[in-house]
Amino acid sequence: MRRSKPLDCGGLTRLLEHPAAHVLACTLIPVAVFGILLFTEGKSVMETYRVILNAVFGTRYGFGEVIVRTTYLIFTSLAAILPYRVGLANAGGEGQMAIGALFTAIAGGTLLRHLIGPLGIPALLVCGMAGGMIWAGIAIFCRMKLGMNETLTTILMNYIATYFISMLLFGVLRDPAGWNYPQTVEIAPQLRLRTYFGTRINAGILLAVLTAAGVWYLLRKTKAGFTIRAIGGNPRAALYSGIQVGKVQAMAFLAAGASAGLAGAILIMGTEGRMRVDAGATMGFMGFLAAGIVKNDPILAIFSSFLIAALSVAGNAMEINTGLPAASIQILMMLVLLTIMATGGRKNRE
Amino acid sequence: MGKTIMRVRGLTKVFGSLTANDHIDLDIEAGRIHAIAGENGAGKSTLMKMLYGVYPATEGTIIVDETPVNGWNPALARENGVSMVFQDFRLIPAFTVLENVFLSLTGRRYVINRKDLRHRIRALSETYQLNVEPDQEVWKLDLGQRQHIEIIKALINPNTRMLIFDEPTSVLAPHEIARFLDMLLQFRADGYAVLLITHKIHEITTVADQITILRQGKKVCAINREDGFDQAAIIAGMLGEQTMEEAPEKPAAREFPQLPGIALRAVTVRDDHNREILQNVNMELARGRIMGIAGISGNGQRELTEAIFGARKISGGHLSYGGEDITHTSPGQRIRHGFRMVTEDPLHDNVVESFTVLQNMALAGLDVTTTHGRIDWEDLRQRLAERPEMEAMKVPAGDRLAGTLSGGNVQRMTFARAVISQPSLLLACYPSRGLDVATVAEVHRTLLRLRDAGTAIVLVSEDLPELFAMSDSLTVLAGHQALGPFIPSDCDIQELGKLMLKGDGGNAAEQTP
């Protein structure tokens, strides 16, 4: 359908279509706007940005935290990318990751606690994936069998996951030896991932980068990826060329759940050791945004994940050092994303 | 002779490198029917859209009531009494007739007065014998009825004095056409200026007072009824020097008893609104035979072909392939049986626009090979280059993005893709639509070659001569039924046309409350 001309930002838009100008704009505009916000609130702009940079690059621990969060974000961004490529929007990485973490914590603390590491660690990863897949599976079932919009379903499922986990942590799963804190028992020590460099960095980052590369290879080079891209490009044409569109969509969605679940598993095995309320909170949402920033490209998502991880670590530092709420950093993050959405090219689906 | 409502001088429209209209002059007078005749693509629709203000003219002037107009647009046109009945109706299916009419009203009417509007619609319906109930939802109505709503929308505006009809009879069944032409005469008698765009000679010579013939964007000639209409001269004017390609010599069909055939037994198919559009269809699609599907469009052609291909559920009966029941199999499974389909809207149904031509050729065309899971595109490119179909169909270069192709090129690509794998069954919906004469001939040759190699072909077309020339047997879709098979050599076009009507009449009767 044809409509009247969109808001005319003609020359500017054309200038911004140059890749370098675009990257520059998407960095500078948000930083400048956020700076103005800080200034009007009487905060020192330079000091705040110094705190942010220092938090990320200034200390070994800080940088380690960025890498740890990058790990989760790569997985949760893949959880958004795969469904997007088959024409679906999974906004449920948050809930899928949380349920993955819950499954891992339960299994690692009870059923699998006596397994030796080399067996137990893969088994726990599978538990995390299973958790994510179950949560994603409910949403894709609702879509396929009941015709429900998967974006709305997954958003609602995020809230349900949060309260469901809280209910369990304040109830049946509460560690009896945990001084009444709402948390599960700790998973067995041999099931924990080893950390390196005196930080909390673990092998998860390697797994995440490899997974992202694998997804890229799958999409770009293989027949399965060709099928997926055909569905993303024109689902009717895919149907008419004999592709089982629904089945591929369901599988992509389940794979997305597994990816988010892996983030949850690594959260427990690498960093937390046990499930707590709010463990890994917002990592699923942020992954969705990391995917959006790079137009759902799995390789670029590694970098956008790093960027968002850095900003989120910076947000915590900002709260401590400048008294601004940590959520303020979301303004900066979202300004980046909004600038990209508002200036990027129209055609962004494969 | 009536008062001149609109004069057009030197009207020109250029789209990129194409000059769609080249310095056209016209005079449109009240109480006369002015026909604009020309082949498809002669520039008739472009001209009408400029007269109605949809397209701004590249050059030239439109003069209304002796005053040249500026910034001509549809709203201004309606204000000046120019109304258009579009070929693709401007209706919202989810709304009722009354709501659609209300939306079209100009002037300061912000709240619906249903009672008054209902009254006015009924009054117009009676005057011109239109078959329209104000409170019906539009999606339940057939195309003829929808055209009546469009006419009411034009007439309900008290300013209206000039009516533009864009190929109005293309959506009508033949028995409706006669009634429609009567209606045009009634408009003329009531003093309206009527502008009729058509390529059908019969309509022109029946009702027109004046004919303007367009060819390739240029005005060829204008003839008045007083000067007498010469059918041959009109046809010559429309076609120019070009001679019609002779239908290919059709060799006798061969038998392929060893190859599995396709059979439909008591098949029922539902349309998008879940109504049974075809009931109890029985059909044998033998290998090495072309089955032509005739019928007024919208009588289940799309639904039937989709159901045979597996893209639509068969809601009753059975479909078999060589004795095996495949009623509930997916398109993928049927593609593995060698079924291929070119739909009526290939860009929408068959093409991934973000893929290159080469990538599109891999979608149910030739299978891709993989080494270590990796697709070998170079191999596909080479194998395609060896195929004569690619050359014969003039398929565009492999690296072009499908989204940048013209409609004709998309048609070429999808047709070549469907035939390249020697299908067991080819469902070809309007395969020659939008193609030049030479390529149409190539399409016909390819269909015959496939037939003689043992493919069962279902050919859906609106073009009865094409169907008669190509088909070994014909099925007519009408009135929720598949009638036939008929052998083209044993029946004549007139009789088949009547059959198409008979069913359609039943259809219309059923939908009238």
Added chain:
Amino acid sequence: MNEITTILISTIAAGTPILYALTGDMIGQRAGIISLSVEGSMLVGACIGFGVAYRTQSMTLAVLAALAAGGLVGFLQAFLAIDRKTNMMASGFVLMFFTQGLTAFYGRTLLDVSFRKPLTFPLPFLSEIPVLGPVLFSQDILTYLSFLLPAAAWFVLTKTKLGLLVCSVGERPEVTQAYGHDPRKIQYAAVIIAGMLAGAGGVQMSCVYTMSWSNDMINGRGFIASALVILCSWKPLRAYMAAYLFGLAQALLVYLQVKGVPISMYVTMMLPYLLTLAALGIISTSKKPSMPEKIKVISTGP
């Protein structure tokens, strides 16, 4: 006041913010745009409205500020979804996070204050009717207005040219354009109105319902409103039913807790989302609702 009256009063109180956002988003969806950003509009409406009310002690200014702020978020959603062709679900989502950050940033000084100006205007005589009086006729202005809102939306959408134009854009924008109207402008207007109404819902929530501001206090109510539009089959008058059903569920749960019925607080908090999910499931399995065509394309694909 007896218990039924208490439950009904809290039903209305909990249902009103939803009613605003629901009606707003329904108008937007009728024009073919789903605004998940109503969540963000409610959030800024709640925060800015509360801030203005607290500083100026003027409810009128608070409501105006909330309308403007909510409408601004709606404008951003419209720009992204209509002009930039962004996935409208994703843009709504991003706007939610953006407003979460903004309101956390600007609302940090409002966290410990409360605004307790009496806002109710009991209507003479009517408010003395038993049960119904205190429930329906002893409310604040925003709540009174909300009683009229779906009826007004129903009138406009089904009886006026403007409303039919909005609906036509959600069905066949090319037809709207053929009548000489700009579908884009209509969509912009509808989405901005959706944002403004959601902003009003937000200020009602912070100034009247909770009488305080807390971070992310909308907590998904905007999403629920978007989902409930589907439950209403895009029919404005059903908004009453959907919003107050939601309100009643919340009121009952609070009541049960107060009565000491042993349910986990988290079950209580989870239930609205679960109910919305279940309602969506029921509505989509029963007969196909009269979904605007443009929305159908988004939600169920081709």
